[in-house]
Amino acid sequence: MSHIVVVGGGFAGVWGAAAAARVRGTEDLRITLIAPGADLVLRPRLYEPEPERATVALKRILEPVGVEHVRASVQDIDVDARRVIADGRPMDYDRLVLAAGSRLVRPDVPGAERLFDVDTLEGARRLRGHLRGRDGYTTVVVGAGFAGLEVATELAAHGRVVLVERSGEIAPDLGLGPRPVIEVALGKLGIERRLGTTVAEVGEGVALLSDGTSVPADAVVWTAGLEASPLTSRIPGDRDGLGRLKVDAHLRAHPHVFAAGDVAAARADDGHWTVQSCQHATPMGKTAGHNAAADLLGVPLIDFAPAPYVTDVDLGAAGGVYTRGWDRLVALSGAEGKWVKRWLMEKIHPPVDDAETILAHAGIVTMPIPF
Ligand SMILES: Cc1cc2nc3c(=O)[nH]c(=O)nc-3n(C[C@H](O)[C@H](O)[C@H](O)COP(=O)(O)OP(=O)(O)OC[C@H]3O[C@@H](n4cnc5c(N)ncnc54)[C@H](O)[C@@H]3O)c2cc1C
Structure with a gap:
């Protein structure tokens, strides 16, 4: 049976695994996600006073859609042998989705x-x-x-x-x-x-x-400075100043390797590269997971197409500031900016427990924000 291995259990990895499961349907295809922790950590919420609330158990997303979770860290990737080494043990893959994220320097x-x-x-x-x-x-x-x-x-x-x-x-x-x-x-x-x-x-x-x-x-x-996971150095190819792998429109970094989220730099539109953000990691994960499965099953691949770029900074008791577009023009501020921030922070919680809902979400790659 063909095997997709997803490395990382953040937004990109979780949505990559779910999107691959969606394309799989009833075909024979094994999907394994490797990440050391038991939870999806909602990193954008970690500045909140109770950071432990910013987690979702991975098994509530992966189990319903038939993805195996191996709790381990990947130390090495051999693209010629199509093999990762996780906690010292080898695991072979047919397609790899690298989604090991970033870390603070x-x-x-x-x-x-x-x-x-x-x-x-x-x-x-x-x-x-x-x-x-x-x-x-x-x-x-x-x-x-x-x-x-x-x-x-x-x-x-x-x-x-x-x-x-x-x-x-x-x-x-x-x-x-x-x-x-x-x-x-x-x-x-x-x-x-x-x-x-x-x-x-x-x-x-x-x-x-x-x-x-x-x-x-x-x-x-x-809080200053993020760099991509050092695993990116195991994949031959161009990397940018943040250590991100440059990927094509299908998010392919190497013939059998797709990369998504903070480890990858993709064209967001004609003039801009993706930024290390969950608003890009989520659609990138869905695209990479879709394409990894589509490549193995002989169905059409999709191009990465994110929703228009926005930002929203929580400013505590002073509200928030919500901007639209790459020029970051202020659209809402104060209490309204904060309200949109809360809405966005709710939206990043993936659905849990119900396979149908999780797979339906995995199929919506471009999710525009209605503000
Ligand atoms: C305080 C803060 C605020 C933020 N605010 C926003 C915001 O408002 N809006 C926004 O869009 N973005 C925001 N971001 C950025 C956003 O959190 C990241 O861009 C996003 O989490 C990237 O998702 P990812 O899946 O690529 O990687 P990550 O979330 O970094 O997940 C990586 C996953 O890979 C696993 N992993 C790492 N190394 C290995 C390994 N060797 N083997 C196996 N697994 C491994 C990790 O355990 C984790 O599960 C914020 C980030 C921070 C820290």
Whole structure:
């Protein structure tokens, strides 16, 4: 029996496995998903005060659609032998869907082991556990991008927050569109900004910045810089500056390997590459899983076609800012922006337990947002 192996149990991997199961129908095709954890972790929600709520048991999605879950980590991929090595054991595949995601790159500074993060469930739990029971604490958040802004504005409800950003501007990657709204929100929440500097050392209860100043801190949260899983280096082919595999319109990275989510760079439209986001990881996973199964079963492959690009940054008690298009023009802000954010965070929860509903969702690759 032919075998599809999916590496990774995030948005891309889960939807890749479900989409392959949908194309399989009643044909003989084995589908295995390899991921170390028992849960799909909804990473965009890890900045919330109760990160443990941001999980969905993988078995509630995979079991109903007949996908086997092997709890292990893949250490190596041999594309010539069509084999992965997971926790030391070989597993052969006919088609591979690589969806091992990304990870935060920690800075090489003294005391880096004291840094907290909201990148993984363990990291987010460790931060909240450390702060629990303290009152009116001070946190230093390093990086004023998406994740940094969301965690900083949430933590502002509990005490002093100092937001440190290497570039001279807040939200450098979000561009000019939403910046004025974000600046007003930070002001309203009393978040201090230190621009053009970064953390140079993390001491016990203090962050030392590269401009020579220091900030007493109960916790220093690092949010800057994601890189693709190092497994991408096992697949021959071009990679971008984030370590992502460049894939074609079918999301193929190598003759028998498809790649989706944060490990892959695909053309989102004529002028733009995908960004490391769940709004791209989900349709990429569905496309890659569909194509892996279609390739084996001799049915037509589909081109990757994501919905129009949007962003929504949660700004804590100051609401949210929702933008449309690659120029990130503000469409909604304040309470309305926050309402859309909540809607989006609900929508990223996959359906569970019912095979028909899960497979139906797996078939909707382009899901436009009605705002
Ligand atoms: C704080 C924060 C806020 C965010 N906010 C947003 C947002 O508002 N909107 C948005 O669209 N995106 C947001 N993102 C980005 C989004 O979470 C990611 O782009 C998305 O999770 C990528 O999905 P993925 O499936 O490619 O990878 P991941 O979610 O990284 O999942 C990777 C999976 O692979 C597994 N894995 C890793 N290595 C191996 C291995 N060697 N062997 C086997 N399995 C492995 C992992 O355990 C995991 O199951 C945010 C991210 C963070 C951290």
